[in-house]
Amino acid sequence: MPLFTRADLLAANQCARRAWLQQHPPAEAPERLRLPRSDDRDAVRDAMRRRYPGGITIPVEAPLETRLAATAAAIADTAIPAIFDATFAFDQIVVRAAVLERRPGGFVVSEAKAANSVGEAHELDVAVVGWVAAQTGTPIAGLSLAHFDPDYVRRETLDDQALFVVVPVLPREFATAHARLRASAARADEPPAKVGHHCQHPRECPFRTHCAPSTGEFSVQRLPRAGKVQQELAELGVTDVRQIPTHVRMNPTQQHAVWSLVNHAEYIGGGLLxxxxxxxxxxxxxxxxxxxxxxxxxxxxxxxxxxxxxxxxxxxxxxxxxxxxxxxxxxxxxxxxxxxxxxxxxxxxxxxxxxxxxxxxxxxxxxxxxxxxxxxxxxxxxxxxxxxxxxxxxxxxxxxxxxxxxxxxxxxxxxxxxxxxxxxxxxxxxxxxxxxxxxxxxxxxxxxxxxxxxxxxxxxxxxxxxxxxxxxxxxxxxx
CATH class of the missing domain: 3.30.420.10 (Ribonuclease H-like superfamily/Ribonuclease H)
Known part of the structure; x- marks a missing residue:
């Protein structure tokens, strides 16, 4: 059975179909899944680590068994105040904790986000690591996220402490997502799933256009700035702009697009010239x-x-x-x-x-x-x-x-x-x-x-x- 990552478990938490597609990418898999690592992520990681003097790093390029053993040894060594890239494995799911900080009574799983605030998607990122770590028997005393202080202004040198705002995160339960992930891995065929609100929350699904293709010349997916309209139409089972009910409210821009698609012509309003x-x-x-x-x-x-x-x-x-x-x-x-x-x-x-x-x-x-x-x-x-x-x-x-x-x-x-x-x-x-x-x-x-x-x-x-x-x-x- 293949190993799973944090991203796989989060995909299953959002949608069974997304979990399956993540394991079996379609031919039209979106390019954004293959983007190279951002330089900003490295800068954020380094600034976050400097907040924990004395911390040690588990080498991510080492074999999995080596990383797991090094993490266990560091956890057992009470002289080590923090572990970076601590690695945990539970039932084929492998995750890394950006920071595992030793506290009285256990460890706090922390992560820094390159953002000026945090939302549900960020909270899930750290919560899923905490959940997997807890399943291995590691005592988890808390979860936290660090985001940038938008009011911070750099002086001559960077102040790593003032740069971040640290907020606590509540633990989450991922047992259902875990079961869904295991079930999706056992399937040979793509599971059915409806298009809806969950396709965009807490993160937009990268396979959204696979489940709701925009390739048809009359597809409602070709409407501009129409997320709510498309969601309403999906719930009504409408996929063709020619079948949009009159009670569905669209703004003028969307109405122009419908006219253009139906008539196979460009729309030129009287105010353009x-x-x-x-x-x-x-x-x-x-x-x-x-x-x-x-x-x-x-x-x-x-x-x-x-x-x-x-x-x-x-x-x-x-x-x-x-x-x-x-x-x-x-x-x-x-x-x-x-x-x-x-x-x-x-x-x-x-x-x-x-x-x-x-x-x-x-x-x-x-x-x-x-x-x-x-x-x-x-x-x-x-x-x-x-x-x-x-x-x-x-x-x-x-x-x-x-x-x-x-x-x-x-x-x-x-x-x-x-x-x-x-x-x-x-x-x-x-x-x-x-x-x-x-x-x-x-x-x-x-x-x-x-x-x-x-x-x-x-x-x-x-x-x-x-x-x-x-x-x-x-x-x-x-x-």
Whole structure:
């Protein structure tokens, strides 16, 4: 019989079908299941461990029997105050406790989360470890979670004690989930299960589209921002947008999507053209990229604070001319001041600034406390911003959007000749990770130069995409 992990037991706690699918991944298994480990997780782990001086680490790369024996020996040694990656096995289920702290009367299982608060999913993560450890006979005196203090601001050095807030967690019972996991492992066929609220709680199931496919051209799964509507329709047994009962309430955006899907045509609302034309020339298409370190890297920064690292701007003049400019911070230092200084110079005082989402405006407002003397300058930038996302969301839909209004969904629908497939960097999360790699002192110069070129190309493509989308939609709307 195969070994099971914490993730397997938590899957069974949520749904028998998810537990089976986790053991028998379908061909269309979601890519997010295969994502590499985040650098942030290592930084959080290290900061958490520094809170327990004298603790020892069980090597995770060692064979299971070695880890189990080392854990048992450390538990028996009363001179050891804490054990990191303590390993427990019960009935084929193997778990690791991030921190097993020795206390009078037993041990406290603790875990740090890269988050500014904790929810039910986080609590279950540590509770299931405590439950398995208790089944082995280990005296568990309590459970706790550490999350970041969102008000913490780093000084010259990182304060590992002040960085975290520690909260107690109530123990949970997993006997039912354990039985469900064993039953799913014994099945050869996929168990039946209804789609419902549990598919998204306490965590969204990665197999949701397997159980409720969105591949059909009239599937309700293709509706935008429709989680509650889709749940209601699932409970009614409705899977086709053509069969949605009249009493099901949908917002205008969802109604536009239904019309578009049923008619195999793009929906163009009467407000699209006037909204896109409500601009002042020259048009400045602007995009920011940022890093968001979980553990504050520089003085004056907080956990998960958005720190803008680069911008790209395409300027389109009324006569059709187009120019491009860009900035990328390349030093291992707080990028905010250099970012703002370069941006203020580049955007000037004339023309509308077109963006996609409220991120750029929010980022600039967030810099007010950092650079109060420059606020009057970039307040003018904020006041010139026009967000194209709500315009498109309110007045446009295309069947190929598949329920998403991200620029990477809209672009191929309206500008199929422009894309990201030729770029090494194709999303903001990758850009953020590579930027941190680029500024690292251990990165070779040739790799640093390669990353720099890739980041500049990606951000430039983002603003070119904005320009192309606006031009295409103006033309389609009759402009």
């Amino acid at each position: 006037p909204s896109l034309r409500n601009v002042r020339w020259p048009l400045r298409f602007l995009d920011f990229e940022a890093c968001q370190p979980a553990v504050p890297r520089w003085p004056g920064t907080s956990p998960f604070q958005q720190l803008p690292t680069q911008w790209s701007m395409h300027v389109q003049y009324e006569d059709g001319r187009v120019e491009h400019s860009a900035f990328l911070h390349t030093e291992d230092s707080d990028p905010r001041e250099a970012f703002v200084r370069s941006l203020v110079t580049a955007v000037g005082t004339e023309g509308s600034i077109l963006v996609y989402s409220g991120y750029e405006a929010t980022t600039l407002r967030g810099l007010r406390d950092r650079m109060p003397e420059a606020w009057s300058e970039f307040e003018g930038i904020v006041n010139r911003i026009m967000d194209m996302l709500p315009v498109i969301r309110d007045h446009y839909y295309h069947p190929d959007l598949e329920g998403s209004f991200s620029i990477k969904a809209v672009l191929p629908a309206v500008c199929p000749d422009v894309g990201y497939d030729d770029l090494e960097v194709q999303d903001g999360a990758t850009a953020a990770r590579l930027w941190l790699r680029m500024i690292s002192s251990g990165t070779p110069d040739d790799e640093r130069a390669h990353i720099r070129a890739s980041l500049l190309a990606y951000c430039e493509r983002d603003t070119l995409a904005l320009l192309c989308v606006r031009e295409a939609l103006v033309a389609r709307a009759g402009g």
